[in-house]
Amino acid sequence: MRYGRAVQIPRVAGIGVGGVMALVRPPGTLQWKPSPDTRNELKGGKVMKRGSWLRIAVGVVSLFFWLGIPVHAAEKPIVLGMPTSFFQPLCKSSKLAIEMAIEEINAQGGILVKEEGVKRPLKLVTADTRCGEPGTPVQSALMAVDKLIAEEKPDAIVVAPFRSEAMVATMDLIAKYKMVTLQSIAQTPKLIEIFKGDPEKYKYWFRATTNSVYVGTAAAKTMDLARVLFKHNKLFIIAQDTLWARAAADAAKAKLEGFGWTTVGYEPVAVGTNDFSAILSKARSSGAQMLYVVGDMPTLPVCFKQWKSMRIPTMLFLDFAVVTSAKAWKSYGEDLDYVMVMPFPGGTGAPVKALPKSIEFHKKWQEKKYPDMDDPRTVSSAYDAIYILKDAIERAGFVPSKDPDKFVGFLEATDLEGVSGRIKFDKSSHQQIFDGDPKESSVIVSYQWRAGKMVPIYPENVAEAKLELAPWVK
Numbered sequence: 001m002r003y004g005r006a007v008q009i010p011r012v013a014g015i016g017v018g019g020v021m022a023l024v025r026p027p028g029t030l031q032w033k034p035s036p037d038t039r040n041e042l043k044g045g046k047v048m049k050r051g052s053w054l055r056i057a058v059g060v061v062s063l064f065f066w067l068g069i070p071v072h073a074a075e076k077p078i079v080l081g082m083p084t085s086f087f088q089p090l091c092k093s094s095k096l097a098i099e100m101a102i103e104e105i106n107a108q109g110g111i112l113v114k115e116e117g118v119k120r121p122l123k124l125v126t127a128d129t130r131c132g133e134p135g136t137p138v139q140s141a142l143m144a145v146d147k148l149i150a151e152e153k154p155d156a157i158v159v160a161p162f163r164s165e166a167m168v169a170t171m172d173l174i175a176k177y178k179m180v181t182l183q184s185i186a187q188t189p190k191l192i193e194i195f196k197g198d199p200e201k202y203k204y205w206f207r208a209t210t211n212s213v214y215v216g217t218a219a220a221k222t223m224d225l226a227r228v229l230f231k232h233n234k235l236f237i238i239a240q241d242t243l244w245a246r247a248a249a250d251a252a253k254a255k256l257e258g259f260g261w262t263t264v265g266y267e268p269v270a271v272g273t274n275d276f277s278a279i280l281s282k283a284r285s286s287g288a289q290m291l292y293v294v295g296d297m298p299t300l301p302v303c304f305k306q307w308k309s310m311r312i313p314t315m316l317f318l319d320f321a322v323v324t325s326a327k328a329w330k331s332y333g334e335d336l337d338y339v340m341v342m343p344f345p346g347g348t349g350a351p352v353k354a355l356p357k358s359i360e361f362h363k364k365w366q367e368k369k370y371p372d373m374d375d376p377r378t379v380s381s382a383y384d385a386i387y388i389l390k391d392a393i394e395r396a397g398f399v400p401s402k403d404p405d406k407f408v409g410f411l412e413a414t415d416l417e418g419v420s421g422r423i424k425f426d427k428s429s430h431q432q433i434f435d436g437d438p439k440e441s442s443v444i445v446s447y448q449w450r451a452g453k454m455v456p457i458y459p460e461n462v463a464e465a466k467l468e469l470a471p472w473v474k
Contacts, residue, residue: 216251240295
């Protein structure tokens with residue numbers, strides 16, 4: 001006997017597919033091919049024909065019509081495109097965060113689209129731009145983004161290319177396709193410069209995370225705690241030679257000099273540098289009291305290991321992804337003791353008591369049994385981006401792709417609580433606002449590693465302890 005064709009059961013509004021299907025079949029998918037055993041069980045040992053199943057389905061649907069309950073087909077999903085570099089741990093974790101948010105929203109029936117009078121589920125489609133892999137040309141990343149947009153026709157883009165250089169080049173594609181984009185990784189201030197150069201053309205772009213100027217400024221204010229508490233004032237910088245890292249270093253340098261610090265050394269290092277002993281010796285001889293190291297290359301752990309083993313008499317602020325999550329201690333242990341770190345948006349690397357959504361975020365992550373993050377920077381931003389879109393769609397009453405020009409205004413008016421505090425955008429730059437008060441804006445939180453724990457030390461209104469000097473630092 002053949003059972004080749006599946007029976008399609010319509011979805012019933014207000015009760016859902018599960019409610020209808022529970023009456024005619026065991027729990028499962030919308031399309032079900034019943035086995036002979038199941039048919040025998042339901043028919044008292046006699047095999048039911050496909051026509052019998054259809055009559056049952058029709059009877060159930062007729063019952064709902066008789067009760068005045070509307071019946072309709074499954075709604076078309078709202079498609080979110082995620083073109084980024086899955087070679088990078090940050091992008092892998094960002095995808096998990098997005099999937100977690102989508103599951104939460106879809107479990108509630110999806111997003112209410114008022115103009116359509118229905119709730120629509122979210123669907124994620126991805127493309128690997130490979131821009132986080134060494135040697136990948138920007139043009140290859142652009143081709144991946146272009147293909148995703150052309151073939152998948154997403155309603156909006158989230159996360160976007162990993163490397164700042166690729167994100168800069170993607171701006172024209174966003175404008176070309178009028179593709180509403182909540183970008184949540186690339187940090188370069190160049191993106192704001194591009195936006196401000198032609199706001200009408202680039203209005204579909206929003207940065208739903210920090211930027212390197214915010215990061216550098218927060219890093220400077222954290223390091224300045226050493227001046228306030230211990231009267232330190234000599235700075236030495238080691239910066240990876242990439243756009244975002246140099247921008248962060250420059251911002252930190254300018255800020256600290258404004259606070260009264262003197263920069264006694266600034267060393268750009270090429271990606272792949274695997275011995276920092278000569279540079280660290282320079283830092284020692286310079287009389288530096290604070291060492292700021294910024295980058296994302298995989299060889300950077302050598303730097304802080306050598307700092308510890310050489311007993312360089314400075315405090316160390318390490319702006320480096322893999323030491324900003326709980327997993328880092330398992331890898332590096334006591335080498336991290338007294339190191340200051342800053343996973344960019346507050347609460348993304350570790351929960352903060354003053355940020356309730358950060359506690360929820362990490363609890364949900366653990367409940368999903370996701371792996372510990374290798375790189376937590378901006379992962380919470382990817383999660384929040386889905387809720388930013390949900391909020392804007394529900395206020396607008398339509399999806400971004402229907403009228404992207406009009407939808408932009410609803411994103412500009414965003415005002416909701418996220419993992420890092422209150423989410424709002426600066427209309428003049430389409431940059432998410434980060435300041436020191438989580439009740440008024442989002443915040444960046446710095447931590448200090450102590451005996452295996454990341455302890456919040458900055459800003460003061462969310463700090464859970466004060467900065468402590470390493471034992472070998474005066």
